[in-house]
Amino acid sequence: xxxxxxxxxxRALVALAKQPPGQPxxxxxxxxxxxxxxxxxxxxxxxxxHHGLVASRRGKAGGYxxxxxxxxxxxxxxxxxxxxxxxxxxxxxxxxYRRCEDCQxxxxxxxxxxxxxxxxxxxxxLDRTTIADAIGANLPIRLREMVA
Amino acid sequence: xxxxxxxxxxRALVALAKQPPGQPxxxxxxxxxxxxxxxxxxxxxxxxxHHGLVASRRGKAGGYxxxxxxxxxxxxxxxxxxxxxxxxxxxxxxxxYRRCEDCQxxxxxxxxxxxxxxxxxxxxxLDRTTIADAIGANLPIRLREMVA
DNA sequence: ACTAACTCTACAGGGTCAATATAGTTTAGG
DNA sequence: CCTAAACTATATTGACCCTGTAGAGTTAGT
Numbered sequence: 001x002x003x004x005x006x007x008x009x010x011r012a013l014v015a016l017a018k019q020p021p022g023q024p025x026x027x028x029x030x031x032x033x034x035x036x037x038x039x040x041x042x043x044x045x046x047x048x049x050h051h052g053l054v055a056s057r058r059g060k061a062g063g064y065x066x067x068x069x070x071x072x073x074x075x076x077x078x079x080x081x082x083x084x085x086x087x088x089x090x091x092x093x094x095x096x097y098r099r100c101e102d103c104q105x106x107x108x109x110x111x112x113x114x115x116x117x118x119x120x121x122x123x124x125x126l127d128r129t130t131i132a133d134a135i136g137a138n139l140p141i142r143l144r145e146m147v148a
Numbered sequence: 149x150x151x152x153x154x155x156x157x158x159r160a161l162v163a164l165a166k167q168p169p170g171q172p173x174x175x176x177x178x179x180x181x182x183x184x185x186x187x188x189x190x191x192x193x194x195x196x197x198h199h200g201l202v203a204s205r206r207g208k209a210g211g212y213x214x215x216x217x218x219x220x221x222x223x224x225x226x227x228x229x230x231x232x233x234x235x236x237x238x239x240x241x242x243x244x245y246r247r248c249e250d251c252q253x254x255x256x257x258x259x260x261x262x263x264x265x266x267x268x269x270x271x272x273x274l275d276r277t278t279i280a281d282a283i284g285a286n287l288p289i290r291l292r293e294m295v296a
Numbered sequence: 297a298c299t300a301a302c303t304c305t306a307c308a309g310g311g312t313c314a315a316t317a318t319a320g321t322t323t324a325g326g
Numbered sequence: 327c328c329t330a331a332a333c334t335a336t337a338t339t340g341a342c343c344c345t346g347t348a349g350a351g352t353t354a355g356t
Binding site: 152154205 | 331342343344345347348352353355356
């Protein structure tokens with residue numbers, strides 16, 4: 001299960017991507033249109049700003065907009081920012097590897113071997129699918145070089 | 149991330165599957181060999197018993213054993229027992245569907261469309277891989293009819 | 297009977313998640 | 327200039343879950 005926060009973040013990015021670029025969009029407008037608590041969305045967008053996905057202007061004519069083109073922002077990137085590692089086991093995360101303390105020999109771990117396949121399959125979708133892909137009606141997405 | 153509890157459950161089932169069938173194995177032996185807190189493992193095995201995966205005998209010569217052949221117990225089944233639904237969103241669970249309250253139109257939800265692919269890819273691995281598969285060295289597992 | 301195993305219920309401590317609160321800063325426009 | 331409306335930042339809350347422990351009870355072999 002992904003967190004509510006991640007769902008909000010993705011929905012907000014999709015909403016921003018649908019907006020004409022250039023002029024910023026109010027947090028309040030997104031919050032209302034998407035049924036997201038406004039103050040919560042503020043935190044989320046601020047976080048995405050710190051990671052360089054969106055930009056904002058303050059003041060009365062302020063608002064948010066995408067900083068990078070929608071086809072360069074993958075679902076995986078957003079999820080990692082908001083929810084942390086995607087891996088189903090700490091010992092399978094590439095960005096935040098941590099050994100399972102109770103695991104004897106990682107190389108022989110049957111559970112790990114199976115979930116490594118889950119992780120690959122999941123990343124194959126999340127890291128190849130962008131916000132732009134999600135908006136375009138041309139799904140499903142190419143999954144050529146799927147799990148080995 | 150799967151829970152610690154699920155990891156323990158899978159490791160215990162793998163350990164049981166490696167045991168010669170017929171004679172039961174002590175919780176204490178599994179707990180020690182796998183570095184799992186014994187009382188915690190008791191709860192887990194009890195839960196698996198209630199779901200018909202393992203059987204137990206009480207008393208001095210008691211212990212646990214697999215109730216069904218290892219090649220009929222999938223990782224997905226175990227995960228659903230211990231951790232609940234596998235789906236990344238409540239609206240994508242087959243066994244415990246729940247509408248996202250804040251979602252306007254499910255059919256048009258971009259986030260849902262993408263995560264439906266994640267769910268399919270994940271289930272393709274978890275529902276086809278059994279405890280027996282995990283023990284056998286013949287990985288990777290056949291993934292023929294992967295996501296459409 | 298005694299003992300070593302499983303069975304069951306309860307619960308405690310810590311952490312995370314979702315959301316709210318509060319206070320502050322910036323900018324456009326009158 | 328001054329105010330409204332927007333973003334920025336930090337703190338806090340309450341609910342819930344995860345992990346693990348406790349302890350009393352039940353069963354069965356010797």
